Amino acid sequence: MTRLRIVLADDHPLVLMGMRDLLEKDFSFEVTATLDSPTALVEHLRRHPAHVIITDYSMPGDETYGDGIRLVKYLRRHFPVPRVVVLTMVSNPMIISALYDAGVSAVVLKRHNLNEISAALHTLQAGRRYYPPGFQRDGAIDARNKFIGERINSLSPKEYEVLRHFVRGESMMQVAESLKRSIKTVSGQKISAMRKLNVQTDQELVAFCVTSGIFP
Incomplete structure (x- = not known):
């Protein structure tokens, strides 16, 4: 081999x-x-x-x-x-x-x-893809964590990437530059993500991301 x-x-x-x-x-x-x-x-x-x-x-x-x-x-x-x-x-x-x-x-x-x-x-x-243990399997978690997890998992990959950069402290202009998208596009994706996470302000968004551990 x-x-x-x-x-x-x-x-x-x-x-x-x-x-x-x-x-x-x-x-x-x-x-x-x-x-x-x-x-x-x-x-x-x-x-x-x-x-x-x-x-x-x-x-x-x-x-x-x-x-x-x-x-x-x-x-x-x-x-x-x-x-x-x-x-x-x-x-x-x-x-x-x-x-x-x-x-x-x-x-x-x-x-x-x-x-x-x-x-x-x-x-x-061996010529195969590798998948992490437990991938696509539900764990034994309590109702609150499951609810939070469902909200996080409802994010699209593009919305997730926008939030990841935003929570680092980047402005929306910097996020757009980092992801090679327009400011209008990333702003719309941030708004959509906030709606899915049920947060109203940037402060609530950052607090949710920190307390939920969405970006370790």
Whole structure:
């Protein structure tokens, strides 16, 4: 079986170190680079081929390539050969589904054991997509959490991305620039998201996002 050449991208040095240490214990894998931003990742891929890209979902601050679904779509469009694995704290099933629709081969949730990364890579080696444990299955949660979860899960991927940038403190103009959309479009998506979350003001929106942990 071919040894997988893997490129890691995450803006947290300790996460990179932990993933590298874990993967290098398996002789099926070869970590060829660890990178701390989307720009560094893209520049590396232009010079060095890889079998698999493992990237964090949230890497704020990169105006050139962004992060999240925008980055995934760029990688799949410009580097169609490597398979993309997304590492994330996001558990919203609509967002996870949108990542698969964008072309990722695996989503690994950070709340799970890091060994799930190895399991995902071995699944890819076998020619299959990897799905996180429990994906599309309802958990045993109380009625209040279920109600909050349903509101969050009603967000479309585009609305979710707008809120993620807005809660970071970006103005709507900055959100539009980050997502390459018009101000009118992102403003409409923010209004739609607020309606779904049943919040009336920006303060209520930020408070809901913080208390619900929608953006870990």
